[in-house]
Amino acid sequence: MIRKITVLYKMIPKAHSSCLLALLLSVSSYTISSPLGTSLTPTGANANGSSDGKIPAWISSKEEADKRQQTLEQDVPLFTINGSNYKEHQQHLTQGQIALFEQYPSTFEMPIYQSKRLHRIPEWLKEATIKNDTDAKLIDDGNGITNVWPGIPFPTPDTALEVLWNHLIAWRSISAKGTFVEATIHPEQPFYVIKTNVEIAMPYYQPDRAAVTDNIILTYYLTRILSPSRIAGGATLVHDSMNPKMGQRQSWIYNVSQRRVRRLPFLGYDTPNMNSDDIRVVDEVNLFNGSPDRYNWELKGKKNVYIPYNSKVLAQSTKDFESLLTPHHLKTEPTRYELHRVWELEATIKQDQHHIYxxxxxxxxxxxxxxxxxxxxxHTDSLWRVSISHSQYMPELPGVMKVADVFHDLHSKSYFVQSLIEDNGRWIEFSNTLPDKSHFNPVGLRRHTTR
Structure with a gap:
């Protein structure tokens, strides 16, 4: 790639650099052969399987990936990890997973299935990702990005922050609508379920846009509470900036009892999420979101881990959401874990910054x-909370989307869960066009709500 060849050019002796410079000037930056789509998948993953065959090669055919997705519910576990045998498998477990086995030894289990790598992205997004591999750059000490096309910003990353930005801007659709339910489960206490309509739009992924060299809205996020009746009609609107230091996140709320829209103070970092009884904070949406500037980030590399994946059965089980909410954790039978390669990132709070984590x-x-x-x-460097995002390949996107996020508090032995549910025969509605900006205007926030 040009970006990496240019670094090499700067490192070689001046007497020999003219030959390489001539080569660079003789080709377009986009005609250089890219490993994306060959030895690497279009998103930058290793396309090959593991040497022991436990992690398969990436499935390049959409038809084959869609076919395998349709039969996931027919699969049976290879084995199940539980409180009695987890030490035999701990080389593929994270410290958080081990903590859940140790905290709930008689109930927490992980059914392990044959791994299937079904994820894919649209063709236009592949082309943009190839361009980003040569063009995209970090700015503001890694707290923003520039010169990016509507694709994965750093498909062949070199640093922790490049990997993190790939997560922050992971492909989740141009726009989507869905109904989610959420609840907080405390030991031996009753709970109630909140049902919410969610709309998300990502101007970043507008296919025909040019490379962004300034700041834009990364995500519009609009939620409307549908039940219970005592809070139904409330709504929240968030505008998230692509470069947080250039444009801070803006948030508004419609209070149904006061019948007015008001601007919220900055909503980010460790601001508690009230619906979760403070088990989850704002920057834990998608497990991490917002500016990374309060931490020093370290790239630990890749490892093979049993992660929640291809969770189609779990998604179908949310039709009866309350039956999933067993004490301390979700009912484990519908969950699915597979062995996959993952990037591991570690963040440590900066000396001049504050966060509850x-x-x-x-x-x-x-x-x-x-x-x-x-x-x-x-603050005692003890493991406090473990978050698990169950995902599923959705052919209509196409791509991998989360279907349930579970936030475990090890101190209180409580957990908060948010799950996508079927609503009137639909799971989630994807669109290849962006709604008009006026749809996400705070002036019209009240108009979107119903009592």
Whole structure:
């Protein structure tokens, strides 16, 4: 790639550099052969399987991937990891998973299935990703990006922040609508379920846009509470900036009892999420979101981990959401784990910064770049919370999307869960066009709500 060849050019002796410079000037930056789509998948993952065959090669055919997705519910586990045998498998487990086995030895289990690598992206996104591999750059000490096309920004990353930005801008559709339910489960206490309509739009992934060299809106996020009746009609609107230091996140809320829209103070970092009884904070949406500037980030490399994947049965089980909510964790039978390669990131709080988590670890699926496991540590450097994002390949996107996020608090033995559910025969509605900007205007926030 041109970006990496240019670095090489700067390193070689001046007496020999003219030959390489002539070569660079004689070709277009986009005609150089790219490993993307050959030895690497179009998103930058290793296309080959593992040498022992436990991790398969990436399935390049959409028809074959779609066919395998349709039969996932017919699969049976290879084996199940539980409190009695987890030590035999700990080389492929994270510290958070081990902590769940140790905390709930008689109930927490992980059914392990044959791995299937089904993730893919649209053709236009592949082309943009190839361009980004030569053009995209970090700015503001890694807290923003520039010169990016509508694709994965750093498909062949060199640094922790490049890997993190691939997660922050992971492909999740141009726009989508769905219904989610959420609940907080405390030991031996009753719980109630909140049902919410969610709309997401990502101007970043507008296919025909030019490379962005300034700041743009990364994501519009609009939620409307449908039930319970005492809070139904409330709504929240968020505008997320692609470069947080150039444009801070903006948030508004419609309070149904006051019947007015008001601007919220900055909503980010460790601001508690009230619906979760403070088990989850704002920057744990998608397991991590927002500016990375409060932490020093370290890239630990890749490892093979049993991660939640191809969770089609779990998604179907949310039709009866409350039956999933067993004490301490979700019912384990519908869950599915597979062995995949993941990128491991470690974040340590900077000396001049504050956050309730002094250390964090993220495990990102190499195919989709989505974080599927996160671990958060308290001020005594003890593991405090473990977050698990169950995902599924959705052919109509196409791509991998989360179907349930579960946030475990090891101190209180409680958990908060958000799940996508079927609503009137639909799971999620994807669109290849962006809604008009006025749809996400705070002036019209009240108009979107119903009592």
């Amino acid at each position: 002094t250390q964090r670890k993220l495990y990102l699926d190499e195919d989709s770049w989505i974080a599927l496991i996160a671990e958060q540590y308290d």
